[in-house]
Amino acid sequence: MTRHQVGRSLPRLEGEAKVTGTAEYIHNLDVPGQLHGVIVRSVEPHARLVEIDTTAALAVDGVRYVITSHEVRAVTAVDHVGPAFADQPVLAFDEVRFVGEPVACVLADDPRAAARGAELVEVTTEPLEAVYDEVAACAEDAPLVHEHLDASAMFADLKGLDDREGTNVALDYTLRHGDAEAALAEADHVFEDTFRTPASVHAAMEPFVAIGEVGDRGVITVHSATQNPSMIQVELARLFDVPENRIRVRTAWLGGGFGAKLYPKLEPLVAACAVITRRPVRIAVTMDEQFVTLTRHATTTTLRTGVSADGRITARVCDVTWNTGAYADIGPRVAQKTGFTAAGPYDIEHVSIDSRCVYTNTPPAGAMRGFGVPQVSWAYESQTDIIARSLGIDPLEFRDRNLLRNGRPHATGTAMHGTATAEVLAELRRAMAWDEPLTQAAAPLRRGRGVAVGLKAVITPSTSVALVDLSGDGSVTVSCSTTDMGQASATAYAQIVAEVLTIEAEDVTVLHPDTRSTPYDMGTLGSRSLYHMGNALTEAAREVRGQLLAAGAEALGVRADTVTLTDGAVSAADGRRLPFAEVMLARFGMQAGNLIGRGVFTPPYAKPEPGTGQSPQIAAFWMVGGAGAEVVVDTDTGEVTVERLLIAADVGTAVNPKVVTTQLKGAATMQLGMTRSEELIFADGQLTNMGLGAYKIPGFLDVPGQLAAVFVEDHDPERDESAPFGAKGVGESGTFGVSPAVANAVHDAVGVRIRELPLTPERVWRAMRAADDGGDRR
Amino acid sequence: MSDDVIRVVLNGEPVTLPAAADDTLLEVLRRERVHSTRESCGQGVCGTCTVLVDGRSVASCILLAHLADDTELETAEGLGLPGHLGVVQEAFVAEAGFQCGFCTPGMVLAATELLRRNPTPTDDEIRHHLAGNLCRCGAYPEILAAVRHAARLLAEEA
Secondary structure (H helix, E strand, O other): OOOOOOOOOOOOOHHHHOOOOOOOOOHOOOOOOEEEEEEEEEOOOOOEEEEEEEEHHHOOOOOEEEEEEHHHHHHHHOOOOOOOOOEOOOOOOOOEEOOEEEEEEEOOOOOHHHHHHHHHHHEEEEOOOOOOOOOHHOOOOOOOOOOEEEOOOHHHHHHHOEEEEEEOEEEEEEEOOOOOOHHHHHHOEEEEEEEEEOOOOOOOOOOOEEEEEHHHHEEEEEEEEEOOHHHHHHHHHHHOOOHHHHHOOOOOOEOOOOOOOOOOOOOHHHHHHHHHHHHOEEOOOOOHHHOOOOOOOOEOOOOOEEEEEOOOEEEEEEEEEEEEOOOOEEEEEEEEHHHHHHOOOOOEEEEEEEEEEEEEEOOOOEOOOOHHHHHHHHHHHHHHHHHHHHHHOOOOHHHHHHOOOOOOOOOOEEEEOOOOHHHHHHHHHHOOOOOOOOOOOOOOEEEEEEEEEEEEEEOOOOEEEEEEEEEEOOOOEEOOOOOOOOOHHHHHHEEEEEHHOOHHHHHHEEEEEEOOOOEEEOOOOOHHHHHHHHHHHHHHHHHHHHHHHHHHHHHOOOOHHHHHEEEOOEEOOOOEEEEEEHHHHHOOOOOOOOEEEEEEEEEOOOOOOOOOOOOOOOOOEEEEEEEEEEEEOOOOOOEEEEEEEEEEEEEEOOOOHHHHHHHHHHHHHHHHHHOOOOOEEEOOOOOOOOOOOOOOOOHHHOOOEEEEEEEEEEOHHHHHHHOHHHEEOOHHHHHHOOHHHHHHHHHHOOOOOOOOOOOOOOHHHHHHHHHHHOOOOO | OOEEEEEEEEOOOEEEEEEEOOOOOOHHHHHHHOOOOOOOOOOOOOOOOEEEEEEEEEEEHOOEHHHHHOEEEOOHHOOOOEOOOHHHHHHHHHHOOOOOOOHHHHHHHHHHHHHHHOOOHHHHHHHHOOOOOOOOOOHHHHHHHHHHHHHHEEEEEE
């Protein structure tokens, strides 16, 4: 009997390459004859571009070109790129809209010369009025970041975007479920709280890097550390007005992505530079530059929640404002997709949500691990604790009482199914030993604990296409455009295909994405890959299995419905076996040929009703992630030490249990950074803590003494039918509960409620001192 | 010391490498296509560019190459290659001590330095020794387990 491949804690297949430093990253790629580009960036948050003087830069030894928008616009068909709004120029031309915006690019024989040249490009500007705060940017008289906006409508779910003028609001999403205002008026208790999160940054260890080159018949090839090669291909085809088959985008292992490397970043610029110069052009930005390339949205969220005397949430009105910076990137989708989950994992009859995506003169904000859920869960799970404690109900008990369970309608009108909210909460109760009293710490320390649960809807609709190819010797190759940036997709895919074909996962090769040969995938994002591509791969592998069975049966001289696939061979009922290589030999008369299976997957989706956001099918599946935190607060200094952090998540089926737990813990550690220290601090639009020396991401000493992940393997007949072996995505679930769980634990410890991340010692200390002076201790 | 080269022993092999006065060791090694040595933060705080210089872990992105003249350099490639892993590398694979793998060579080198100096480190000693190596994927618990695992393997070998 073949052993199962799905469910194995198989070490990552590329492990030996990674630990020896020989693994392939675009970071390691050089193309013969390449020029090196260094970007000249705006030092003004908002200004009219008057003149760019390149004379001094061009005089630097080794500098070959200084590219400005003038040269770029001569070779491109459109002036802007962007997945939601076509709003971002390749290089700024009329105005600059944030500090760090690319204005010119110096190309030289070596990176040093390019950097020297970049320092000598003189940019003359006339300052314009700027706006930085997302709430201020909504005001009637706020300075406009863009005079006019063109919706690019690349995505089916964003088709409702309009061209706009005279506003900084890129998208205002609304959901109306029941009559929330009327229910609030009748509620026994009403709670109103405002919560904020700052901008933060992905800081992948491999900074953005891309190489562009032009080949035969004008085909533009871009090698890029990107999370979505297919989307870059589509965008570049639009930018240059050429068919998609004249654009080739390829990638390799990514040194982290976390959402930053989605949508066009360096690719349009390296492609344009290659077209202009007819030479390969390589641009590798520094870690510092990553900080002004893409960020996580700062948010301001106000929740008004009505609760009955017996502790049932009856109504919730959510108002979320997302600071998407100067260019929208995928911000509108964050505002919409995560906006509709802003009331939390609760069964609430009356819900009203307003979620708006707002331009400001700060670096663009887009997707980041959790796709906005960490921001809204910060608000709703902090307020959930506020309510429970005000009513004298145990916070975990209060959640349990109000939880959205399978069969009940979500605020979008979609009935929940296959979503283990109750099991995740029960797992937290058990793992945290919630019903046991907490041992208190000795002064000046105070110990406390808290929990939080978040809910995310997977991005829907989207498409994945896969090819599974069996060669003449019986070996199997998988072609797909999922990027493996550390989440072990290549290993998981090998396991899925091997399971179907009854072979060992180690024997499967999964190719890196290359749009010349790997088919379309909407992108490696939002924990969608295992489910969507997993489905496509399962279908493709089954097609190969069918061809093997037919060819094997013919070779064995029996009927196709009498043979089976076991241990990498076609077996007849009489016990005769033909290994795949022999099947191929029989089929093609020599070691030759291919059996090719194809899989295409697009889950069902019902477009929500405009205005109310109601839909019978809003998401292919839901993710549930909970966190329990035990903290010690130093009442003298305000320092919060997280002693225990427990993550519980609904993972469907764990295809690779070891990878699942490491994904959950890794996501939690990243979110713990956002909870305790990470915050981009701007002064008049100028980022003041650029780079890892000034912006603290978690290191070894920041990991909680006890960090554990438990998962619920939830099996729902309806979802199992649609999911590859019942699996769902897990890459983000570890982030959902962390920040509010820690804040709730801080409240439990010292009785102060922090409403703005991160929980720096100063912020906690100030809150404690304010409370001593009679302030808020809810 | 010549102006335009450094002479070093790189992973056991004596070599003469071109190096301008203002080149960092990282730049010199990258030109030699030593791909395990990578720039990430560029400020000497993340450990991704770690090289063992005479056995000591150094941030090669902020070390002038000429300061490493006449030294022995070790990079991850020198500890083992696919099919012939070094013990520490083997332990990182066994314990899943990485995700994206970009910081991993630096982690492996810093762990190697520690285990040579202290073959039986406590968890706290491991954490403190590796505190200068950042992993954005957050594989820290597995890296800790990998270093412990490597210590066991080395003790068995001894």
